[in-house]
Amino acid sequence: MATAPVPGPVPGSLRAWLLSPAPASRRQARFGRWFRAWLGFRRNPLAMSGLAIVALLVLMAVFAPLIADQQSATLQVLQDRLQPASWQHPFGTDELGRDIFARVVFGSRITLTIVVMVGVIVVPVGLAIGLPAGYFGGVVDTVLMRITDIFLAFPRLVLALAFAAALGPGIENAVIAIALTAWPPYARLARAETLTSRRAEFIQAAELQGASHLRIIATQIVPLCLPSVIIRLTLDMAGIILTAAGLGFLGLGAQPPAPEWGAMVSSGRQVLLDQWWVATIPGLAIFIVSLGFNLLGDGLRDASDARS
Amino acid sequence: MTDTGMTDTGMTDTLLTVRNLSVTYSGDDGDVRAVRNVSFTLGRERLGIVGESGSGKSTTGRAIMGLVGQSGRIEADEMRLGDTDLAHLGEHGFRKLRGQRIAMVLQDPKYSLDPVMSVGRQIAETHRTHLRSTKRDARRAALEMLEAVHIRDPERVYTMYPHQVSGGMGQRVMIAMMLIADPDILIADEPTSALDVTVQTQVLAIMDDLVRSRGMGLILISHNLHLVSSFCDRVLVMYAGQVVETCEAAKLSEAKHPYTRGLLAALPQLGNRRAELPQLQRDPAWMADLA
Amino acid sequence: MIALDDVTIAYGSGPRAVVAVRDFTLAVPEGEAVGLVGESGSGKSTVLRAVAGLIPYAGGEVTLAGRRVDRRRTTAERKMVQMVFQDPYGSLHPNQTVDQTLAMPVAIHRLDNGEARIAQVLAEVGLGREHRYRYPHQLSGGQRQRVAIARALILEPRILLLDEPTSALDVSVQAEILNLLSRLRRDHGLTMLMVSHDLAVIAHLCERIGVMSRGQLLEITTATAMANNQVTHDYTRQLLRSNAGFDRSSVSSGELDVVVG
Numbered sequence: 110m111a112t113a114p115v116p117g118p119v120p121g122s123l124r125a126w127l128l129s130p131a132p133a134s135r136r137q138a139r140f141g142r143w144f145r146a147w148l149g150f151r152r153n154p155l156a157m158s159g160l161a162i163v164a165l166l167v168l169m170a171v172f173a174p175l176i177a178d179q180q181s182a183t184l185q186v187l188q189d190r191l192q193p194a195s196w197q198h199p200f201g202t203d204e205l206g207r208d209i210f211a212r213v214v215f216g217s218r219i220t221l222t223i224v225v226m227v228g229v230i231v232v233p234v235g236l237a238i239g240l241p242a243g244y245f246g247g248v249v250d251t252v253l254m255r256i257t258d259i260f261l262a263f264p265r266l267v268l269a270l271a272f273a274a275a276l277g278p279g280i281e282n283a284v285i286a287i288a289l290t291a292w293p294p295y296a297r298l299a300r301a302e303t304l305t306s307r308r309a310e311f312i313q314a315a316e317l318q319g320a321s322h323l324r325i326i327a328t329q330i331v332p333l334c335l336p337s338v339i340i341r342l343t344l345d346m347a348g349i350i351l352t353a354a355g356l357g358f359l360g361l362g363a364q365p366p367a368p369e370w371g372a373m374v375s376s377g378r379q380v381l382l383d384q385w386w387v388a389t390i391p392g393l394a395i396f397i398v399s400l401g402f403n404l405l406g407d408g409l410r411d412a413s414d415a416r417s
Numbered sequence: 418m419t420d421t422g423m424t425d426t427g428m429t430d431t432l433l434t435v436r437n438l439s440v441t442y443s444g445d446d447g448d449v450r451a452v453r454n455v456s457f458t459l460g461r462e463r464l465g466i467v468g469e470s471g472s473g474k475s476t477t478g479r480a481i482m483g484l485v486g487q488s489g490r491i492e493a494d495e496m497r498l499g500d501t502d503l504a505h506l507g508e509h510g511f512r513k514l515r516g517q518r519i520a521m522v523l524q525d526p527k528y529s530l531d532p533v534m535s536v537g538r539q540i541a542e543t544h545r546t547h548l549r550s551t552k553r554d555a556r557r558a559a560l561e562m563l564e565a566v567h568i569r570d571p572e573r574v575y576t577m578y579p580h581q582v583s584g585g586m587g588q589r590v591m592i593a594m595m596l597i598a599d600p601d602i603l604i605a606d607e608p609t610s611a612l613d614v615t616v617q618t619q620v621l622a623i624m625d626d627l628v629r630s631r632g633m634g635l636i637l638i639s640h641n642l643h644l645v646s647s648f649c650d651r652v653l654v655m656y657a658g659q660v661v662e663t664c665e666a667a668k669l670s671e672a673k674h675p676y677t678r679g680l681l682a683a684l685p686q687l688g689n690r691r692a693e694l695p696q697l698q699r700d701p702a703w704m705a706d707l708a
Numbered sequence: 709m710i711a712l713d714d715v716t717i718a719y720g721s722g723p724r725a726v727v728a729v730r731d732f733t734l735a736v737p738e739g740e741a742v743g744l745v746g747e748s749g750s751g752k753s754t755v756l757r758a759v760a761g762l763i764p765y766a767g768g769e770v771t772l773a774g775r776r777v778d779r780r781r782t783t784a785e786r787k788m789v790q791m792v793f794q795d796p797y798g799s800l801h802p803n804q805t806v807d808q809t810l811a812m813p814v815a816i817h818r819l820d821n822g823e824a825r826i827a828q829v830l831a832e833v834g835l836g837r838e839h840r841y842r843y844p845h846q847l848s849g850g851q852r853q854r855v856a857i858a859r860a861l862i863l864e865p866r867i868l869l870l871d872e873p874t875s876a877l878d879v880s881v882q883a884e885i886l887n888l889l890s891r892l893r894r895d896h897g898l899t900m901l902m903v904s905h906d907l908a909v910i911a912h913l914c915e916r917i918g919v920m921s922r923g924q925l926l927e928i929t930t931a932t933a934m935a936n937n938q939v940t941h942d943y944t945r946q947l948l949r950s951n952a953g954f955d956r957s958s959v960s961s962g963e964l965d966v967v968v969g
Contacts, residue, residue, distance in 0.1 A: 130838075130842075130846060131838030131839070131841075131842070132841040132842070133837075133838075133841065134841060135805070135807060135808075135841060137841065138805050138807075138841035138842070138843070142843065309798055310793045310794075310795060310798040310799035311798065311799050311800055311801045313762055313793070313799075314791070314793065314799055314856075314859065315812065316762065317760055317761070317762065317786065317789075317790065317791055318786060318790070318812065318813045318816055318817075318859075318863065319781070319783045319786035319787065319813075319816050319817065320812065320816055324812075324816070328812065329801055332801075332803045332804075333802075333803065469878035469879065469880060470849075470878055567961075567964040567965045567966060568965075568966055568968075569965045569966060569967045570967055570968055573968055574968055577968070582968075585966070586966065586968070589966070613747035613748055613905070614747065614905060614946075614947060614950035614951070615747065615943075615946045615947070615950060617950060618949070618950050618954060618955075618958065618959055619959060619963070619964050619966075621954050622954075622956055622959050622964055623964055625956055640878065640879065642879070643951075643952070643953040644953060644954055646953065647952075647953030647954040647955065648953070648954040679880065680879050680880060683879050683880050683882070683883035684879055684883075684908065685882075685883075685886065685908040685909050685911070685912035686908055686912075687907055687908045687911045687931070687934060687935045687948075687951060688911075688932075688934075688935030688936070689935075690911065690912060690931065691912075692890070693887050693890070694883040694886055694887055694912070695883070696880070696883050696884050696887065697879075697880035697883070
């Protein structure tokens with residue numbers, strides 16, 4: 110492999126391979142690019158703490174059965190109700206005698222499910238509406254954007270409430286309700302990004318080479334839109350988690366006895382003054398995870414700004 | 418107008434002295450020395466600075482105005498404008514100096530003019546800021562200045578906004594604005610590169626006339642060898658942050674330094690069609706020349 | 709090879725349409741290089757884009773290799789005409805490696821031996837193997853323009869359109885790119901139509917030069933005639949004069965005056 114001598118990293122090391130100014134394969138070029146972005150991201154301590162929080166959330170959800178006892182999350186031990194923190198119950202117990210620690214740990218699975226499902230719905234829908242609108246312009250643009258405007262005009266929580274009420278309460282319906290109200294800003298963002306690159310010479314060059322519209326959108330425009338869409342999604346996650354918690358709080362999200370954090374806050378509010386931990390602990394969990402996503406999103410945005 | 422021996426008067430009547438000027442930018446990957454030990458003097462003459470991108474020619478011009486940004490650091494054994502020491506002036510001192518004693522015209526007037534203020538008012542405001550004149554005086558001076566840059570209907574242009582004027586007109590307005598406070602030195606950084614060739618000559622002629630009649634010093638920064646050699650009195654050739662050669666502009670074609678000669682040879686010439694253009698062979702020794 | 713007959717190009721439609729090029733007629737035989745000079749807004753780039761099939765034309769006829777074409781092109785017609793753009797920073801996708809940029813045309817036209825073609829075309833434009841997997845921001849301006857030329861060349865076009873291919877480059881890099889273009893033209897028998905505001909650059913590469921102003925072709929002459937000042941239009945004389953450098957005596961004070969139209 111012909112690598113120019115790089116000052117700093119030891120020749121032959123993984124780092125040298127990643128930072129090579131003359132990558133020898135597609136794979137090396139791509140990994141090198143990611144690694145450089147990571148090096149930039151790593152310099153931002155707030156972003157790193159955001160990443161740590163989100164990583165912890167994921168680990169907690171994946172390894173929940175190892176961290177806490179699944180049974181005690183739903184097991185009602187009525188003689189142990191409303192116990193303060195102890196060795197046996199690190200976060201105390203709730204009004205039905207369930208272990209709050211176990212419920213918070215297993216609740217992360219519900220939160221993560223909502224976050225992933227909303228993301229999986231919202232990003233493709235936003236791109237599917239925004240990309241053609243920006244790329245083709247004219248009538249296509251007008252029609253698609255007016256549809257977007259209609260969805261934007263609905264108040265988010267009220268529409269989500271209406272959906273959840275109509276379809277029946279439950280986590281899937283909560284996700285659909287949130288997704289339905291969350292995609293319009295993504296469509297607008299995708300359209301704006303497309304408009305800025307639409308007239309670029311590399312798009313004209315692709316057209317000149319005979320690339321079809323579909324190919325141009327998929328290979329030339331999507332890679333330029335995706336970073337800002339993902340950053341936007343990360344920043345929106347806090348709002349999505351709060352909306353989900355809000356629906357749970359109102360009894361329209363995950364149903365009992367599922368340990369959804371919003372529902373937990375809701376059930377703890379009757380005993381807030383005497384047994385503060387019942388509502389506060391899940392509230393703190395919501396707060397920390399929202400903050401984590403926000404910090405991560407800010408960090409990603411800064412990293413992508415620095416590159417361009 | 419007689420073209421008196423510029424070099425003689427230039428020497429006795431020095432406006433600007435620069436000795437061992439260096440500009441260093443500190444970045445993530447260590448320090449970059451954009452300008453290295455540049456020395457020159459400027460009299461009441463037209464001095465050209467030529468070089469390719471990254472040669473440090475623009476940075477040199479900006480350093481004289483104290484404009485190197487947050488990450489830039491200016492060092493000089495001596496940098497003197499008349500009796501003002503520029504090397505130790507500080508941002509506050511520079512701010513008073515800019516526009517009043519040193520002015521600058523940049524490549525694209527679109528980016529240098531305020532888009533939401535009429536061009537006449539911008540010129541008048543400059544007059545008021547530097548000369549503390551009344552509104553009425555400033556307006557009169559601005560109209561006179563527009564006339565001085567050969568705009569025949571100054572009243573009308575006065576009320577126009579930057580997006581309403583063409584590139585050539587915009588550059589005339591910029592020159593009017595820059596010269597209204599009667600500075601000692603005008604630095605023009607690629608002032609005509611964004612203009613069409615036929616307009617270029619006009620703008621340069623206007624700048625030339627005004628600078629001569631006011632006895633100013635002009636620094637013309639450009640990548641265009643033809644332009645600099647035909648417009649200026651003296652030329653500094655810059656390469657990698659250093660001045661590799663100083664010569665009389667008219668004798669640029671007889672330049673000695675291999676870099677200058679290489680550049681001249683690489684230019685395609687009308688009426689001298691060569692199958693291959695000689696390509697510039699960069700010699701690492703050029704970097705060490707003045708180190 | 710390229711024939712334009714009375715081509716008129718307008719932007720917009722209906723009463724608000726702006727005519728950018730009017731009644732443009734030009735023929736470029738196979739293997740010849742023709743240049744168009746003129747100021748910005750003279751319509752020279754617009755002509756190039758119409759030949760490339762990037763914009764539609766309102767009237768007249770464009771014929772390429774004997775076949776009449778319009779804006780919609782077949783894949784084969786696309787393959788025949790390629791273009792190099794002015795700005796090597798803007799004409800390459802910022803998130804794609806040189807390899808990806810060159811692999812796309814191969815995929816579109818289902819060319820065989822993609823790997824070998826990419827390696828060969830890179831060598832031909834003077835880029836080494838070490839450049840193949842780099843992103844545009846890891847390349848210099850001259851290297852990027854070489855990539856843009858390679859992208860055009862990989863389709864083995866018969867016509868190469870050049871839109872100010874060197875005006876964003878330094879003098880020394882310009883010489884390298886011009887040399888490369890002359891060599892490619894000779895090796896591949898390319899027909900070229902080039903646009904520039906720099907007379908000397910056009911005259912270096914092209915035998916015939918058309919002078920454009922305000923959407924019209926004023927005159928067509930040869931590089932030799934230009935050099936000997938044998939031109940008919942005042943406007944061309946002005947261009948020649950500015951090309952020679954600044955001459956204060958060439959403009960009288962009266963000529964400096966402008967009036968806002």
